[in-house]
Amino acid sequence: MVNVLRFGMVGGAVGSFIGHVHRKGASFDEQARLVAGCFSSSYERTLATGEQLGLDKERLYRDHCEMAEKEAAREDGIDYVIICTPNSNHYSAAKAFLQHGIHVVCDKPLTITVEEAQELVQLAEEKGLLFGVTYAFSQCPAVKQAQLMVQNGELGEIQVVMAEYPMGSLAEPVELEQGRIIPWRMVPEHAGISNCVGDIGTHIEHTVSYITGLEIAELCAQLDRFGGPQRALDTNAHILLKYKNGAVGNYWCSQVAIGYDNPLQVRIFGTKGTIEWCQEIPNYLIVRKLGRPPQILARGHTYLYPEVAQMTRLAAGHSEGYYEMFANFYRKFNNALCKQKQGLELTAADLDFPGVRDGLRGVKFIHRCVESSQQGAVWVEFD
């Protein structure tokens, strides 16, 4: 295959949930192949992972700096790197690869500080490198349909946004169990200044932004650390928002919502209609238009926008899920990279995947929420 891209990974050792998802996603459409990695801070784990995945031992690295340098020097070096480590390593890893001219895909949230994110934006843009940030939920076909409906005015002017992401995963003090390692998302050194907003609140922010294009003017956030006094970071957040167009929003994310697995839900209310999407039933989009009965749009039908058809692989009724969202992200990223490698100009349509500026905005969002809450849940300006 002439056009198959080569990628490496930082993080994502075998046994890592999200590492597997990235690997499957990047190669789902047989456009890219894993060839190198620094999968863990433990070189032994990197070696074991590399062996299991059939990689050449000389392309298994002790740290990301070595990897960036050596891969950049190879004739057959990687086209891009996927960074899926704990948050605190994103910045230095991404910077290293960018500096060596290697394109980057990085997990969210992009960095710990706003300044780091700004630096990555500047570096990627100066170097002309592609930089994707894996807010995968927005790559669901139904979300694309939602975005196109908004863009085409089917909902009129947006007035209200309701979005939530309730999980029950930290309802119990899991970190107090004997011998258990505290999940890194709960440790400030690895996760940054927020756990709940940083991990899942940022998905709300991105998905709403992707669908509506609304820009946040101000927000007011109340963060709580439910689950025990030992908790150093938030596990629940309520966020009110005012957007620049005059609309208002209400986001809720929680990790103490018992019985909820992962139902990120976004509802957009406009002057002509309403849409509703939920990540746990991702193949459907509920649409309510003025004076008409609610409709349930389903993936795979010709009544959807043509762009949506390109984001699906199975006939209607054969369910697609989380892997396919990543596959859609990577299909767009791989396509854009192939085109750029051929010296072609990239259009906005080519870049229709979450990028480094989305990553920066996400980091700002986390910081604004924490600032607001620390001051007593007051309104703070976003920019």
Place this chain on the structure above:
Amino acid sequence: MVNVLRFGMVGGAVGSFIGHVHRKGASFDEQARLVAGCFSSSYERTLATGEQLGLDKERLYRDHCEMAEKEAAREDGIDYVIICTPNSNHYSAAKAFLQHGIHVVCDKPLTITVEEAQELVQLAEEKGLLFGVTYAFSQCPAVKQAQLMVQNGELGEIQVVMAEYPMGSLAEPVELEQGRIIPWRMVPEHAGISNCVGDIGTHIEHTVSYITGLEIAELCAQLDRFGGPQRALDTNAHILLKYKNGAVGNYWCSQVAIGYDNPLQVRIFGTKGTIEWCQEIPNYLIVRKLGRPPQILARGHTYLYPEVAQMTRLAAGHSEGYYEMFANFYRKFNNALCKQKQGLELTAADLDFPGVRDGLRGVKFIHRCVESSQQGAVWVEFD
């Protein structure tokens, strides 16, 4: 029937939506009979209504003062009055009947001002009269089940409350239609200082309070008048709350949520479990407990608390709805009144219906929301 109570009505002429519901509800279990009324500010409409309902013409009155006075003077005078006029008349009507020693049922919100509500509380308690306020949603059997589960600790300690009441009824500028009378809820003189919070937000406040018993410490409310510049009152509100026990809440009510009819929804999240109820599917209660699959409890089953069985008339699976919620309110009110007339002491269980103090709290809630919003959506103390 020796024990059949007699009631009168202020407001609720034939053609009035809520008037019919009150009438059916009060007599649903054949415990009370309508015998008098001042159904409208138009005496002609009162006469026409009385005739259609088969009432004695001498018990049809021009105004509520005349009615209170004359009914109080009769041997066979009404036991209680139902007030279902626009909000602005509640206070004077209720006061008139209380002063004449007649028990009162009044629609919500109780009054326009907090002072008026306080005065009614004082008057009713001094006189020893029963005073019900028809927050009917809390009288749904599934809501009672929810309350008992909280009281019995099945959910542990409450940490988060999410509640919403979206409607689409004012999505269009209905008040601008040629020749159309502006709905009184949109007119400050009749509705008071709020439309959306006053009409439906207050239902959220009551239902949550009834289920959880949580007391609001502070709230922060953002009210908007979506639907056109001609609107003098709110049509959408987002309210963040802190309760005295440390829990946080998030209420949303809207009349511009296109495609939504009436789905008041309440979700309560505790340290041991979660419950969810929605008014449009009122016969079911979704329960999620730590480590166990979600359950759907249905009305009419023996796995519910025994008190819940008393609030239902039909076998499981035969749906009950809005009328039956009113019927449950009135069954409790009628029972309490019969017992009081027999000179018996009323217990807390006898008074398990929304009363004048619930009405007062509701009026305070409306005022706090408006105050907060007018100051820029800042936090205000509830008491």
Place this chain on the structure above:
Amino acid sequence: MVNVLRFGMVGGAVGSFIGHVHRKGASFDEQARLVAGCFSSSYERTLATGEQLGLDKERLYRDHCEMAEKEAAREDGIDYVIICTPNSNHYSAAKAFLQHGIHVVCDKPLTITVEEAQELVQLAEEKGLLFGVTYAFSQCPAVKQAQLMVQNGELGEIQVVMAEYPMGSLAEPVELEQGRIIPWRMVPEHAGISNCVGDIGTHIEHTVSYITGLEIAELCAQLDRFGGPQRALDTNAHILLKYKNGAVGNYWCSQVAIGYDNPLQVRIFGTKGTIEWCQEIPNYLIVRKLGRPPQILARGHTYLYPEVAQMTRLAAGHSEGYYEMFANFYRKFNNALCKQKQGLELTAADLDFPGVRDGLRGVKFIHRCVESSQQGAVWVEFD
């Protein structure tokens, strides 16, 4: 009220589930009033019921013959009788009232034998008396909408019907519990030749017939007596059908379907579209049209047929249920009777409630199912 009709009841003593529903339904719109009764085979129970309902003692009767005779002789005698006894009494009671010129409403199934049902049809038609049979589910507004959609060709030609009525009420051998009275529906002398088909299968037959107008050509039925060897009648039935227009149908009813309360569900598949209605969520109708997303129609909206609006009392989103279905049946029956009493001609629209011929067809359906099953689940002709 000049126009208030007077009705009596045979069966339906206080404590009877369906008796209360009939009483509420007949008087729901204040068009008719209960004045006489023979509520039980026990005169004591009849007296107790009459006293509780405030009836005149002289209008409480020992048997239905006495009641028919005496009421027919009174100036202020009943306009119609409601018969809600066990099945085996329907025939003789209905016959007695018809012979005395009194209109009849009777519960389903109409009679035990086909011949009895035919005799009632003949008698009612000869006498020119109204005869309603309370297949109440077809009186739900959403069912009317379904019927009108079929009649107006919105579904094209009907090809397939799927309908089911699963209940779990007889999953356990309740009749073996110490001291428990066997429910009359399980006793051939009271219920006739079928329990499950007779009680709930007949609702399927009627609802499908009401919506589609399809006539059954042949059927093939497999009846089983799950629940223990002591059972003398069926508790589960699968029925395949061929209709005269070439469509095929599949009905299933069961009383051993654990966890199901009462979800009578009907799905109609035509060449242009599909509709789906379920009794447990009665306010909604799901419509699927060729090439378009499924829609959820809700009661109370202007996009429904105008005739549907007349069958509802509450605004959209305020749920209506089982009582309102009976109220709709009785509203039509009461209206028709008033009109007939005024000497006016009744149109087909006036008679749009289940009548004696529907009752006859239902009894035939039960008999054909039992015949087919007894012969080894072979195809039998319907007529």
Place this chain on the structure above:
Amino acid sequence: MVNVLRFGMVGGAVGSFIGHVHRKGASFDEQARLVAGCFSSSYERTLATGEQLGLDKERLYRDHCEMAEKEAAREDGIDYVIICTPNSNHYSAAKAFLQHGIHVVCDKPLTITVEEAQELVQLAEEKGLLFGVTYAFSQCPAVKQAQLMVQNGELGEIQVVMAEYPMGSLAEPVELEQGRIIPWRMVPEHAGISNCVGDIGTHIEHTVSYITGLEIAELCAQLDRFGGPQRALDTNAHILLKYKNGAVGNYWCSQVAIGYDNPLQVRIFGTKGTIEWCQEIPNYLIVRKLGRPPQILARGHTYLYPEVAQMTRLAAGHSEGYYEMFANFYRKFNNALCKQKQGLELTAADLDFPGVRDGLRGVKFIHRCVESSQQGAVWVEFD
């Protein structure tokens, strides 16, 4: 990777829906790699597919006989072949590979005639070769949970089975569109004696059999060719069944059910409980137990049987779909084959995937349905 298996494909050229699904499924867990193929009856299409997938040209074959012979002769020949051609080719292709000692995975229905299927069973068993048949729906984790619940007696004795598979894909006469090729499933030469039962009815049969282990004693089937007189094969079927244990069943499959995509649904009713699964919401299983509220079990939770955990890759709430069902089939098949290649004895647990005897039973099911229907929908014995 030492242990990576090599597979080839017959059928499944690029552009084929199911070909892609098989390819992704077989290699989902990086246990097997495609190395050879005869993807189409057109050698040009085979070459184009091979090139796109990066295969060695010498391993692209003109027909399956050549492929079987040459691959069998290679040192690095394929371990197994995947056959996903139209039905009529399954038999000869499978036979060719078995005769050359190559393991087989074949799409369903296994063959056109019962005799062919019997021959394949005999051949595979004589040769000691693995033979999988891709009834993928049974490989959904929720279906495994259902099976284990039945096996562990959680539902008691099974009494009733309700299963359906409605689709709307042939509601319109798509085969009459100008210039359109008739889908091979509608052509007897390619599809065999049935379209609807053969394509989707057989999925019902397998899924029910996999969950319950019930054996069919007799069945009675009504097949119809809705959709136009030009149709040579069935598009709708109703099937009543009696199982050897005394239970009864009711299967419905349709391709003219407008608005339905792919909701294969299976409900199993036992003396202690009921389960319900639907392919369009595959991550959930609804369980109803005697006297308790219905529960919704979700993939990924510890309350499921441990065997179920092995069939899932993502955390609860991150949806899995159709690809993962195939991946589960192939994971088991690949594991079994690796074990067999190591000379180890295979246990029943190793062979917990649909095999050649399931394929034979499926073909018999199709034939019995057609026989019954042709005789007028009479009861026919299954064996």
